[in-house]
Amino acid sequence: MAQDGEDFSLSPAYKTSQAVRNFTPTTHHDTYPAIDTKGSPGWDCKGKAMLITGANGGVGRAVVQAYARVGASHIGLGVRRDVSDLVGAVKAAAAQGGHPEPTVTVLLMDLEDRASIAAAAEQLEREWGRLDILISNAAFLPPFEPLLEGNEADYWHAWEINIRGTYWTAKAFLPLLLGCGGDKTFVAISSLGAHILTPGASSYQTTKFAIVRFTEFLMQDYGDQGLLAYSMHPASMLTELAKNIPSNMHHLLNDTPDLVGDTFAFLGSKKRDWLAGRFIAVCWDMPELMAREKEIVEKDALKFRMVM
Numbered sequence: 116m117a118q119d120g121e122d123f124s125l126s127p128a129y130k131t132s133q134a135v136r137n138f139t140p141t142t143h144h145d146t147y148p149a150i151d152t153k154g155s156p157g158w159d160c161k162g163k164a165m166l167i168t169g170a171n172g173g174v175g176r177a178v179v180q181a182y183a184r185v186g187a188s189h190i191g192l193g194v195r196r197d198v199s200d201l202v203g204a205v206k207a208a209a210a211q212g213g214h215p216e217p218t219v220t221v222l223l224m225d226l227e228d229r230a231s232i233a234a235a236a237e238q239l240e241r242e243w244g245r246l247d248i249l250i251s252n253a254a255f256l257p258p259f260e261p262l263l264e265g266n267e268a269d270y271w272h273a274w275e276i277n278i279r280g281t282y283w284t285a286k287a288f289l290p291l292l293l294g295c296g297g298d299k300t301f302v303a304i305s306s307l308g309a310h311i312l313t314p315g316a317s318s319y320q321t322t323k324f325a326i327v328r329f330t331e332f333l334m335q336d337y338g339d340q341g342l343l344a345y346s347m348h349p350a351s352m353l354t355e356l357a358k359n360i361p362s363n364m365h366h367l368l369n370d371t372p373d374l375v376g377d378t379f380a381f382l383g384s385k386k387r388d389w390l391a392g393r394f395i396a397v398c399w400d401m402p403e404l405m406a407r408e409k410e411i412v413e414k415d416a417l418k419f420r421m422v423m
Contacts, residue, residue: 128311129311131311135307135310136307136396136398139399139400140400141400142400144370144371144374146373146374146377149381150380150401151373151377152184152212152380153184156377156381158185158381158384158385159186160383161185161187162188163189163298163383163384164189164247165179165191165246165247165249165250165383166190166193166248166249166250166288167192167252168224168226168250168251168252168284169194170192170193170198170252171194171198172252173372174372174375175192176372177373178250178379178380179192179205179208180204181377183206183209183217184211184212184214187217188215188217189218190217190218191219191220191222191239192221193224193253193284194221194222194224197221202219202221205217218243220242222238223235224253224284226279227275227276227280233287236291239291240291244295245291246291247295247298247299247300248298248300248302249284249285249288249301249302250379251280251281251301251303251304254280255272257269259313259315259319260315265315265318269318270318273319274318274322277319277326278326278329281326285329289301289342293337293340293342298383298386300344300383301333302345302347302379302382302383303326303346304349305323305327305346305347306319306323307351307396308320309326309348324419327346327418327419328419330344330346333392334391343387343388343391344391344392345390345393345395346394346395347396347397348395349375350370350372350374350375350398351367351368374398375397382395382401389408393416394419395417
C-alpha cells in the first residue's frame with residue numbers, strides 16, 4: 116500500500132477510484148458546455164429554493180454561485196459564522212446570469228449543536244415557507260493515520276459531523292422539504308473514498324460509505340411521499356477540508372469549482388426520480404449519465420451491494 120510520500124497512483128485504492136470515476140466514457144475535471152452556467156446551457160433553476168450546509172467551503176461556494184447564475188430564487192447558506200462576502204458573491208452571480216437578485220438567507224448552524232440546526236429549520240420555514248433542494252455538505256476529514264496511531268477524538272469527530280450531522284440536518288429540514296410540494300430533493304455528500312480502502316482513512320471513508328446507505332434508507336422511509344434522495348462525490352479539489360489528505364494524493368485533486376457548482380445546479384434543475392438512492396460523481400459526463408437511465412434502473416445500479 117502506498118504511504119505518504121509514495122506514488123498513490125500505483126496503489127490498489129487508486130485503481131478502484133479510477134474505475135468508479137470512469138463509469139461514463141467521458142469524464143471531466145472542468146465544466147463543459149452541457150452544464151456550463153456561465154454560458155447558455157438550455158436549462159435553468161428559476162424559482163428553485165435551495166439550501167446547502169457548509170456553504171462557506173470550496174464546494175459550498177461553488178454550488179450556491181452556480182445556482183444563482185441559473186436563476187434560483189431562494190438560496191440558503193448554512194454556515195457556522197456570518198459570511199457577508201459570500202452573500203455578495205451569490206447576488207453578483209445572479210446578476211452575471213441575468214437573473215433577479217435572489218433571496219439569500221444566512222442560517223447559523225453548528226453540526227455539533229442539535230438546537231442550532233432545529234432553529235435554522237424553524238427560521239427557514241418562517242421566512243420562506245418552502246424548500247426544494249437540501250444539500251448536506253458540511254463534513255470533517257481527520258488526518259489519514261493508522262487506527263492505533265490516530266487521535267481518538269479526531270476519529271470520532273468525523274462520525275459526529277459526517278453521520279450524526281447529516282442525520283440531524285435531515286431530521287430538522289425534511290418536514291419542510293416534504294411538506295411544501297416542491298422538488299423534495301435531498302442530496303448527501305459522499306466521496307469516491309466510500310469505494311476504496313486508503314491506509315489510515317478508516318474514519319472518513321467509512322462515514323462516506325455510510326452516507327450512501329443513509330440516502331437509500333431515506334428513500335425507503337419517505338420515497339412514497341415524493342422524496343428524492345441520492346449521494347454525490349462532490350469533486351476532487353484541494354479545499355481546506357482536503358488538506359488533511361496525504362500529500363502524495365494532492366496532485367490528483369485537480370477538479371475545478373466550476374465543474375462542482377455547474378454539475379450540482381444541472382442535477383437540481385429538474386427532479387429526476389430515477390436517481391433515487393444512487394451514488395453520483397461530479398466528474399461523470401451528465402449527458403452520458405442521463406442517456407443510461409434505462410440501463411441503470413433495470414440493473415438497480417450505482418448502489419452498494421454484496422457480490423455473491
